[in-house]
Amino acid sequence: MSQTIAVVFLAIMAIGIFLCLLRMLRGPTAPDRAVAVDTMTTTVVALLVLLGFVFKRYVYLDVALVYSLLAFVGLVAIARFLERGI
Amino acid sequence: MDVFGVAITGVGIIFLFLGNFGVLRLPDVYNRIQAGTKCTTLGAFLTIVGVGIMEPAWLWKALLIALFVLVTNPISSHAIARASRKSGVSLCDRSVVDKTKDFEEFREKT
Amino acid sequence: MAKTAPEASHQRRNFFYLFFILLIIWLALTSSFHWQEFSVGILLSLILSLILSKNYLKLGLPPISLKRIAFSIAFTIVLFIEIVKANLDVAYRVIHPKMPIKPGIVVIKTTLKQDIAKMILANSITLTPGTFTLDILGDTLLIHWINVQSENMDEATKIIGERFEKYLRVIFS
Numbered sequence: 001m002s003q004t005i006a007v008v009f010l011a012i013m014a015i016g017i018f019l020c021l022l023r024m025l026r027g028p029t030a031p032d033r034a035v036a037v038d039t040m041t042t043t044v045v046a047l048l049v050l051l052g053f054v055f056k057r058y059v060y061l062d063v064a065l066v067y068s069l070l071a072f073v074g075l076v077a078i079a080r081f082l083e084r085g086i
Numbered sequence: 087m088d089v090f091g092v093a094i095t096g097v098g099i100i101f102l103f104l105g106n107f108g109v110l111r112l113p114d115v116y117n118r119i120q121a122g123t124k125c126t127t128l129g130a131f132l133t134i135v136g137v138g139i140m141e142p143a144w145l146w147k148a149l150l151i152a153l154f155v156l157v158t159n160p161i162s163s164h165a166i167a168r169a170s171r172k173s174g175v176s177l178c179d180r181s182v183v184d185k186t187k188d189f190e191e192f193r194e195k196t
Numbered sequence: 197m198a199k200t201a202p203e204a205s206h207q208r209r210n211f212f213y214l215f216f217i218l219l220i221i222w223l224a225l226t227s228s229f230h231w232q233e234f235s236v237g238i239l240l241s242l243i244l245s246l247i248l249s250k251n252y253l254k255l256g257l258p259p260i261s262l263k264r265i266a267f268s269i270a271f272t273i274v275l276f277i278e279i280v281k282a283n284l285d286v287a288y289r290v291i292h293p294k295m296p297i298k299p300g301i302v303v304i305k306t307t308l309k310q311d312i313a314k315m316i317l318a319n320s321i322t323l324t325p326g327t328f329t330l331d332i333l334g335d336t337l338l339i340h341w342i343n344v345q346s347e348n349m350d351e352a353t354k355i356i357g358e359r360f361e362k363y364l365r366v367i368f369s
Contacts, residue, residue, distance in 0.1 A: 013103070031170030036122075038162055039122040042159060046098070061147050061148065068151065108286060111290060116301075116328065119328060125287065127323060129283075149224065160322040164318070178299065186338065
């Protein structure tokens with residue numbers, strides 16, 4: 001993969017993450033913000049794997065795996081919190 | 087093989103971007119979950135598998151991450167959707183039918 | 197407490213499923229077939245599946261057979277095609293300037309009994325065109341539909357659930 005293609009791919013993903021951040025700031029209700037965070041974490045996992053490929057670092061895959069695991073547990077915790085209506 | 091991997095990664099990234107765009111654009115929380123779940127699941131899956139194809143030594147671990155995303159993404163979205171229904175987020179104006187009442191009656195009966 | 201014969205065989209089956217899944221995850225994580233790593237993996241999966249196999253009895257995993265494997269592969273292929281269709285569908289709705297959506301919440305019924313089968317059905321519905329599982333209670337599923345085609349319960353069941361249920365019924369029968 002050439003340098004240009006990598007930069008274009010990473011730029012598109014960065015714009016996507018920025019759109020999610022916009023929704024997270026604007027979202028009228030708390031679940032809206034949670035959905036934005038959910039979408040953002042999935043995008044960041046894909047971004048980490050791609051970054052690992054661009055930098056040729058195998059460690060990034062471990063980071064992506066642990067990040068997706070923690071994001072899943074955290075989102076389920078947020079959902080439980082919203083469900084109780086505290 | 088390299089071109090094939092780049093193509094798969096590119097398609098995945100386009101889907102990821104559309105998912106993020108849908109989260110910003112669609113009118114209410116349930117529609118946003120639709121876009122945010124479907125598009126990002128396939129997008130992340132294709133991106134990670136594409137990287138695995140470009141770097142064959144990473145393929146197994148990449149497949150593991152992709153499968154993990156494929157399994158956990160629907161579950162976390164489902165949890166958020168349930169929470170938003172329980173905390174009383176209403177549907178948008180363009181909705182045509184709402185059968186939640188039937189379901190609640192069914193819950194009372196059992 | 198004495199166990200009946202089917203319960204004991206059920207637990208043994210769960211033990212083997214868990215053992216192989218853990219071993220495959222270990223192999224994917226280490227990505228090497230060196231005998232030292234492999235033996236540590238076998239030991240760890242053996243201990244973990246001995247401790248944990250009791251916890252998965254409630255799921256009701258079926259015994260393995262050739263027919264079930266064939267139907268699982270067919271189910272996976274159908275699921276993947278549906279996922280791709282779902283993505284194109286959502287992409288079209290998001291890009292279109294007028295946003296052709298007609299959202300609504302409908303109720304459908306399922307004939308599946310086991311918890312694991314219902315979970316797979318609900319997750320498949322979440323990943324397929326325009327539908328999304330909000331809640332499950334017994335055999336009733338609450339579905340958010342981005343483009344409502346039918347408000348009737350039986351028709352909605354036929355449109356949404358039937359394409360997966362015919363495979364899942366065979367796998368979990």
